[in-house]
Amino acid sequence: GIVILDFGSQYNQLIARRIREMxxxxxxxxxxxxxxxxxxxxxxxxxLSGGPSSVNAENAHLVDKALFEQNIPVLGICYGxxxxxxxxxxQVKKGVKGEYGKAKLQIDKSNEFLAGVSRFSTxxxxxxxxxxxxxxGFTINATTDVISAISNExxxxxxxxxxxxxxxxxxxxxxxxxxxxxICQAPRNWKLTNYIEKTVxxxxxxxxxxxxxxxxxxxxxxxxxxxxxHKAIGDQLTCIFVDTGLLRKDEGRKVMENYGEHFHMKIDMxxxxxxxxxxxxxVSDPEAKRKVIGNEFVAVFDEESHKFEGAKxxxxxxxxxxxxxxxxxxxxxxxxxxxxxxxxxPEEMKMELLEPLRELFKDExxxxxxxxxxxxxxxxxxxFPGPGLGIRxxxxxxxxxxxxxxxxxxxxxxxxxxxxxxEQVSQAFVVLLPVKSVGVMGxxxxxxxxxVVRSANTIDFMTATFSKFPWEFLETVSNRxxxxxxxxxxxxxxxxxxxxxxxxxx
Ligand code: XMP
Numbered sequence: 283g284i285v286i287l288d289f290g291s292q293y294n295q296l297i298a299r300r301i302r303e304m305x306x307x308x309x310x311x312x313x314x315x316x317x318x319x320x321x322x323x324x325x326x327x328x329x330l331s332g333g334p335s336s337v338n339a340e341n342a343h344l345v346d347k348a349l350f351e352q353n354i355p356v357l358g359i360c361y362g363x364x365x366x367x368x369x370x371x372x373q374v375k376k377g378v379k380g381e382y383g384k385a386k387l388q389i390d391k392s393n394e395f396l397a398g399v400s401r402f403s404t405x406x407x408x409x410x411x412x413x414x415x416x417x418x419g420f421t422i423n424a425t426t427d428v429i430s431a432i433s434n435e436x437x438x439x440x441x442x443x444x445x446x447x448x449x450x451x452x453x454x455x456x457x458x459x460x461x462x463x464x465i466c467q468a469p470r471n472w473k474l475t476n477y478i479e480k481t482v483x484x485x486x487x488x489x490x491x492x493x494x495x496x497x498x499x500x501x502x503x504x505x506x507x508x509x510x511x512h513k514a515i516g517d518q519l520t521c522i523f524v525d526t527g528l529l530r531k532d533e534g535r536k537v538m539e540n541y542g543e544h545f546h547m548k549i550d551m552x553x554x555x556x557x558x559x560x561x562x563x564x565v566s567d568p569e570a571k572r573k574v575i576g577n578e579f580v581a582v583f584d585e586e587s588h589k590f591e592g593a594k595x596x597x598x599x600x601x602x603x604x605x606x607x608x609x610x611x612x613x614x615x616x617x618x619x620x621x622x623x624x625x626x627x628p629e630e631m632k633m634e635l636l637e638p639l640r641e642l643f644k645d646e647x648x649x650x651x652x653x654x655x656x657x658x659x660x661x662x663x664x665x666f667p668g669p670g671l672g673i674r675x676x677x678x679x680x681x682x683x684x685x686x687x688x689x690x691x692x693x694x695x696x697x698x699x700x701x702x703x704x705e706q707v708s709q710a711f712v713v714l715l716p717v718k719s720v721g722v723m724g725x726x727x728x729x730x731x732x733x734v735v736r737s738a739n740t741i742d743f744m745t746a747t748f749s750k751f752p753w754e755f756l757e758t759v760s761n762r763x764x765x766x767x768x769x770x771x772x773x774x775x776x777x778x779x780x781x782x783x784x785x786x787x788x
Pocket of ligand 1: 785
């Protein structure tokens with residue numbers, strides 16, 4: 283397949299996904315992976331990704347120059363172009379102003395990478411430094427305001443300053459296809475049906491006659507992992523589902539129906555809502571609530587798993603972006619909120635991990651899920667935070683507020699499905715404010731809570747915009763919540779984007 287060396291660009295997972303969409307295997311590995319390890323993968327091509335570093339900086343992120351002498355095609359993107367230039371004897375200078383956004387690309391001398399691309403097209407730029415002189419043996423193929431595409435076709439080295447993987451680069455797909463299928467001639471053997479067969483065989487082989495437990499949350503990743511493991515080893519798998527009491531309305535019942543009854547999986551349902559609620563009494567700080575919920579989850583899961591003392595494996599729904607993040611050179615990005623992804627493993631548990639989705643991107647996990655027979659609406663579910671409604675009830679949490687919020691949230695989600703809007707947005711939910719305001723119902727004055735309807739559109743959850751719903755839709759949601767949910771007499775719609783707001787309210 284194609285190996286992508288990760289220099290920290292926010293877009294590099296996108297490159298891998300674009301390549302996999304062509305049914306070619308692609309993986310993202312740290313830029314400082316030793317050359318022999320890279321070569322051991324027998325890549326058909328190597329991509330040097332973008333990244334925030336500067337080749338002229340003291341601790342610049344570099345690679346072994348020998349990489350260019352392996353008879354393996356190389357594509358340098360953004361920082362990857364500057365790096366190639368720098369290592370092979372050209373010059374990179376600090377840009378005067380930097381460039382961010384769309385630019386017009388003009389091709390003066392096409393090459394195999396740009397074959398079939400219009401002479402003028404729009405590309406996406408995001409850089410500060412720029413190539414000033416190209417290395418010996420290289421040709422300048424195209425320009426924007428700066429040198430934007432160079433190549434040494436004899437050595438099959440292609441570089442671009444812009445980002446062909448970003449959708450704003452109009453003819454990017456053709457360029458990536460040129461590189462992957464024509465220049466590298468990479469084999470097209472990345473098919474998800476093969477993946478299922480291969481993984482089922484691997485799980486069988488690895489697990490043998492042993493027992494496996496899995497923390498099922500009802501979310502996409504743990505559910506697909508569960509169905510996949512179940513397909514391999516059937517009743518040797520037991521799922522543990524912890525009802526924290528902070529889940530969406532009827533979540534536990536639905537999980538039993540969807541996975542217990544439909545797929546005949548063994549599910550150990552633990553109702554721990556009282557424990558969670560009593561631990562949350564008097565706690566109103568968001569981070570403190572996260573800690574309480576996270577710790578309690580680990581405690582419950584740990585206790586419960588002792589019932590399955592003989593289990594040798596713990597299966598988890600770890601997916602490829604988690605793996606890439608954990609090995610990234612960027613290091614842990616600034617922690618704004620502590621994310622305890624409930625479903626995590628109590629560290630002292632001595633079990634072997636089984637992570638059947640660790641090679642897959644989210645969209646691939648969804649495809650695998652559908653292939654396994656999980657209904658479409660379940661594999662398309664939005665992410666749901668580990669602390670659940672605990673961070674969607676602002677301030678102190680109690681049972682009454684949970685009930686009120688569950689009802690309101692359920693109405694909003696139901697209306698999203700009914701109006702075919704659910705899949706148009708990335709995450710949607712209702713927040714309950716501990717603020718009461720005056721209203722009137724019939725002849726009666728009411729004094730009740732305020733609900734906030736929140737919906738965000740995002741690709742990476744790092745930045746997001748609020749969803750621009752039709753007024754009529756919001757009106758329906760508001761009317762239904764106020765009329766059907768006792769305890770709420772006012773509904774507001776959150777029109778903040780991230781940053782500076784966050785998606786959640788806590
Ligand atoms: P924010 O609110 O930071 O959320 O914009 C970004 C994404 O992260 C989710 N989120 C969490 N997920 N535990 C989780 O498992 C948490 O404590 C947590 N806090 C936020 C949020 O739902 C959104 O998808």
